[in-house]
Amino acid sequence: MLDDTPRKLLRILYHFSSHYKRMPTLSELGRLSGRSNIKIRExxxxxxxxxxxxxxxxxxxxxxxxxxxxxxxxxxxxxxxEGQIHQQTRTTGNTDYWLYY
Known part of the structure; x- marks a missing residue:
């Protein structure tokens, strides 16, 4: 499980790279994450x-x-x-929606 800063950096890296088709610079990571350069590098x-x-x-x-x-x-x-009891529900399809509403 990741700590807060690495998790946030991973999300920023993924979204930034998929949106802009490049990786963010250190200054962009600092602006987007609100972290210092040392914390970003760590x-x-x-x-x-x-x-x-x-x-x-x-x-x-x-x-x-x-x-x-x-x-x-x-x-x-x-x-x-886990540990929950699931009830079987009857599926009627979507005809009830069209017939009774």
């Missing part, structure tokens, strides 16, 4: 260590390549709906 390093992006610390941030564009689910969290 967050980028965290993303690189956890294999969300490919990025070398010595390279500019716009040289990063996104490997995984969304945060992985937390394996320790319970599965949604």
């Amino acid at each position: 967050g980028m390093q965290t993303l690189a260590e956890q294999n969300y992006i490919e990025w070398n610390r010595k390279m500019p941030v716009e040289k990063a390549v996104i490997i995984e564009d969304w945060e992985r689910p937390d394996p320790s969290a319970k599965q949604q709906g």
